[in-house]
Amino acid sequence: MEYFVIIVGSIFVSNIVLTQFLGICPFVGVSNRLTTSIGMGGAVLFVLTLATMVTWLIQYYLLVPFGLQFMQTIVFILVIAALVQMVEIILKKVSPALYEALGVFLPLITTNCAVLGVAILTVQKQFNLLEGAVFAMSNAIGFTLALVIFAGIREHLDTMEVPKGMRGVPIALVTAGILALAFMGFTGMVK
Amino acid sequence: MNQMQNFTKGFLKENPVFVLLLGMCPTLGTSTSAINGLGMGLATTFVLVMSNMVVSLVKDFIPDKVRIPSYIVIIASFVTIVELTMQAYLPSLFESLGLFIPLIVVNCIVLGRAEAFASKNGVWSSILDGLGMGLGFAFALTLLGASREILGSSSVFGFDFAKGDLMLVFILAPGAFIVLGYLIAIINKLNKA
Incomplete structure (x- = not known):
């Protein structure tokens, strides 16, 4: 439950x-x-889950015993950056097909604040390792869901006639706002 | 480009938020009120100025291959300084900005300026560039925060000008996207004119 x-x-x-x-x-x-947003979602799912588990282990077996919690930000971002690099190298060797599919998105993920954000949130919410992994995985699914819905809308938006000043990013942001409004319908479903 | 331009370009012509579209996460996440936006903007400015300065000082000693990780460590150190200082002296602001303080590390503006500007230019122009970009970011966040505050809770910087709330949706998540969308459209128009 x-x-x-x-x-x-x-x-x-x-x-x-x-x-x-x-x-x-x-x-x-x-x-x-x-298609690109599904690729990105897959890469995020992979890295986010792995990064959250590794940073969880570091937090509770390295930082807390030595009283180094203030180093959290520095350590986490370095671990994530190294992890992404490692995943890229391993993937290239082990599964070239998967690397082809996810490769371009991997370097982008280091600066994706979702990864660091979820890692810190997991520690803040005091989840255990399994809960943390589930939390990370479902956040990545949520990310993919939002990305895919949004991509679908934007593909349609391309063929629409948008007022000149609103073309491009402005209309995308307003669309995202309306999408967020729709997601507010879920408020209060849990807790 | 002279020194003055290094400083002023961040405000409108190359505003990190409205024109370059960098650092969207903290922009949307922390601009629930003008005060929060300003606080976040100034915290980022501090990190940006200090990291630009240090990066341009050490740029000759860092081997090219490891420069990005080194920059990240420099940035993360300053973010930790901001985090601890704010927690000690401004606990209420720290509380409301929450997660977004440590996330300054992954703000693309900071790393972007270190890589694109500070690693190629002298100390003095790097400081000015950081200051200009940072204040431009703070300006954008304050503007967005103030707009949301006016529309949402009919107050500016915490001072009420009418009773009660107007349209609460602008304080909540959807409002952030919508207000930013319209602000970008307006700034685009101004920059073209």
Whole structure:
């Protein structure tokens, strides 16, 4: 039941993109086409889950025992950057096909604030390792969901006649606002 | 480009938020009121100026291959300083900005300026560039925060000008996207004119 609350809560109720404002850059940047946004979602799912688990282990087996919690920000971002690099190298060797699909998105993920954000949130919410992994995974699914819906809308938007001044980013942001409004309908579903 | 332009370009012509579209997450997440926007903007400005300064000082000693990780460490150190200082002296602001303080590390503006400007220019122009970009960011956040505050809770910087709330949706998540969309459209128009 707890896991169910975590899953529904982070996919719908407090969607990472539309209510927490994490990972907006890829949300606006790569959401032009449906296929690229699915690729990006896959890469985020992979890295986010892995990064959250690794940073969780570091937090509780390295930082807390030595009283180094103030180093959290520095350590986490370095771990994430190194992890992304490592995933890229391993993926290239082990599964070239998957690397082809996710490759271009991997370097972008280091600066995706969703990864660092979820890692810090997991520690703040005092989840255990399994809860943290579920939390990370459902946040990544929420991210992908928002990205895919948004890409679908934007593909349609291309063929619409938009007032001149609003073309491009402004109309995309207003659309995202309306999408966020729709997601507010889930408020109060859990807790 | 002279020194004055290094400083002023961040406000309108190359405003990081409205024109370059960098740092969207903190922009949308922390601009629920003018005060929060200003606080976040100034915190980012501090990190931007200090990291630009340090990066341009050490740029000759860092091997090219490891420059990005080194920049990240420099930035993260200053973010930690801001985080701890704010927690000690401005606990209420720290509380309302929450997660977005540590997330200054992954703000694309900071790393972007370190890589694109500070690693190629002298100390003095890097400081000015950081200051200009940072204040431009703060300006954008304050403008967005003030607009949302006026529309949402009919107050500016915490001073009420009418009773009660107007349109609460502008304080909530959807309002951030919508107000920013319209502000970008207006700034685009101004920049073209």
